[in-house]
Amino acid sequence: MGNRAHRSLSGLSVQSGGQRAIRRALPQEVPVALVFDGVTQAVMMASPGDIADFAHGFALSEGLIDDPGQIADFEEVAHDTGIEARFWLHGDRGAVLKDRRRAMLGPVGCGLCGIDSIDAALRPLPRLPDDDLRLSRPEVAGATDALRAHQPLHDRTRAVHAAGFLRPGQGIVTAREDVGRHNALDKLIGALARQGIDANTGAFVITSRVSVDMVQKTVIAGAPVLIAVSAPTALAVDMAETAGLTLAAFARGDGFDLYAHPHRITAGDTHVA
Template sequence: MARPLSRSLPGLSVQSDGQLSVRRNLPEEVPVAVVFDGTTQAVMMASPGDIADFAHGFALSEGFITRLDQVEDFEVVEHEAGIEARFWLTGDRSQALETRRRKMMGPVGCGLCGIDSLEEATRALPKVTAEPRLSSHEVAHATDDLRAQQPLHDQTRAVHAAGFLVPGQGIVLAREDVGRHNALDKLIGALALQGIDPATGAFVLTSRVSVELIQKSAMAGCPVLIAVSAPTAHALRLADQAGITIAAFARGGGFDLYSHPHRITTETPDVP
């Protein structure tokens, strides 16, 4: 039986003009263990939906696998304490598993928690060379288009989303989670399982742009990242090195354009 994504719970709303009893829909989060060949490699707190998408996206974006055909079998197993996403891999992936191993539970706010070396936190990224072209109108309204595909956010006002924008088609796929990096992993996994190439469009995020989101985008081969909030300085450095275009503060009909801006066609004149 599928776990609920949210629950209605009672609370007390205290305002300047008084207080009253309320019920709020609050998002659920559960421990999700990602297991390869019988060994747990990560335990992350996540929303309990789209677990297969999450697990496959995590496996791809963290380098545990590089192709779906390296997965011999997969299952999702529900436990009272949480959820296991179990992979059985073909071939010899033991070196990749050891290199990318994670030992600690990662809280929802950090996609790097559990990595046990500085080198792994700043690992070399593949160069992204795909060249889709997006109009400035598409970029400026991308987060608004994503907002229309966030049912869990509508219920709770407390989750992130990641969407995939295809030039000329809009947001064709979206996933939600309490963690911003989990939402992106779910999207990457969903794209892979549906045979959609991330190189053909842009990731759209409801969060700031931090290092792990650049890393995951580069591993997926997505050339453009559009976000509602700010990038960190180091995330911009990594994006520039990896060949990724960053459009940040994308809201209210505008955006800030940073690294590799040539993929965005800007029809508006410069302001003197």
């Protein structure tokens, strides 16, 4: 199996004016097995780029590890049929995971696949601390447009999501892409963790709707602001409110909607709230 991010395939374009042969770049997706001390904890479909970032971010956001310091070693192993992301952990963390093995096999973008109870799906979140992070109205309104400059795979295929990290006064400083919106966010979380960047110093920007699991991943990573191009679910708003997360949606052009904790967004010298 090739691990390129996209592959060119032939097709036929059928339009009202006739049909013609075409060749398009289409995104690849591969099974990625997350293996901890020899035990597979999850198998997810993902784009084959930035696998180390995806594996680290998924492990953190899904609670498989609590801190990157629990990782003793990591390697990425490519097979004909997919990719293994192999972790070796310090201490007894591997034994803990064996007791709670979830062995998830999920379709693309499935953020809660394999969760076997309602309590696990609606896990309680820590409350984000009050902080000094402030973003201006133009920064939030332009966040998703700014992210577009960091989506080369989308430019080639028109079929993938992205997640970016926005810092006040700096714009998008890190971004990752994937066929799955949850995977893109996990890749971003992993990239920040591996670079030693605190998520609480900026905002997450996503090219999708805001579901409960996107809020969960954001809060667990410690980012105090989530900015989305599309709508949140009602439950996601409830969860953001409870967790102290600033939630901005429909961020396009000159504006956006605010649904929770607006105090981190300023308009001129005054807060939006």
